[in-house]
Amino acid sequence: MPAIELYTRPTCGFCHAAKRLLRDKGVSFTDIDINVEPERRAEMIQRANGGSTVPQIFIGDVHVGGCDELYALENAGKLDALLAME
Helix, strand or coil: CCCEEEEECCCCHHHHHHHHHHHHCCCCCEEEECCCCCCHHHHHHHHCCCCCCCCEEEECCEEEECHHHHHHHHHCCCHHHHHHCC
């Protein structure tokens, strides 16, 4: 399973929804709270090609985007294949 990283904030409802979906899938992920680690915000923006909203979700080398994109992958039946990549 590829490494999964989410850049989040604790008060973000979309962040909570994305994490809930991943937990429901039974996958582990690294939650990078940019409130706790504000220096990582610049890293997030660079990795997300300018994306500055949270969550920003990465599965392996793939930048998924935000919560809407994660759920779109799930609804299209493509999330499980992405999670299974090595």
